[in-house]
Amino acid sequence: MLLHAGVDPDAAAGHTLGALCLDRGLVLEDLLRELAAAEAPLTSPWHGASVGALVDHVLVAYHAPWPALLEAARAAHASHRDVPTGGADAGRWGEVDQLLADLGADMASHMAKEERVLFPWLRVRAATAAAPIRAMLLEHGDTLRLLARLHGRLARRVAEADALDVLTRALCAHVHVENTLLFPRALDSGAR
Incomplete structure (x- = not known):
């Protein structure tokens, strides 16, 4: 949502959400309501889930569809290559x-690390996975910055921006979950 509001993750670092809203002409309360509404369907069904169930959910809901989402964004970009631009x-x-x-x-590298190393680790000794979780969190930040750069380049190109929007929503949901x-459940409670 913040990307769609024109907030660059790098520029946002160190600023409060209120300051970012003021800078962008947004109403903080409206943005908070939108964020809560967007978060509820992502997290509510999974609040009581075990680490293993969450891993399974991430694999099915986010890892499996990723290649098709990326290809759709690439295809949308390629299909507009002949559109005159200035x-x-x-x-x-x-x-x-x-x-x-x-x-x-x-993302291919990131998901391979999760699928081959982190997720099997979380299933058997979740509470000991602090170091690889920190590494994944850093990679999540890098991914969000890359998405912000893509959005900046495609802001005026509607068809491509629409395909990127689908990809962005899925990837942001993946990172958020x-x-x-x-990750907090794994570190706090170990595998259930």
Whole structure:
């Protein structure tokens, strides 16, 4: 949601949500309501779930559909390559191609680490996984910054921005579920 409000994660660091809203001309209470409404369906069904159930949910809901979502964003970008653009937009094609390639490579590596190392670890000794969880949290931040850069490059290109919006919502939901449910539950209680 913050990306859609034009908030760059790098620029947001060290600022309160209230200050960011003021800077963007947003009403804090409205944004908080929107954030709560968006979060509820992501987390409410999973509040009492075990670490293993959360891992299974992340794999099915976020890891499995990722390749198709990325390909849809790439296809939307490629399908508009022949659309006439002017000046600054013309130079963005190569950069968007590279950002999508970087996002694909980063997420492939990230999800492989989760699937091969972290998730099996969480299933058997979750409370001892602090170091790999910290590494995944850092990678989540890198991914969100990369998404912000993509949004900045595609802000005026509606068809591509729509495909990127679907990808962004899924990826942000993925990060949110891991950061706010799975990882804290694993560290606090160990595998159930």
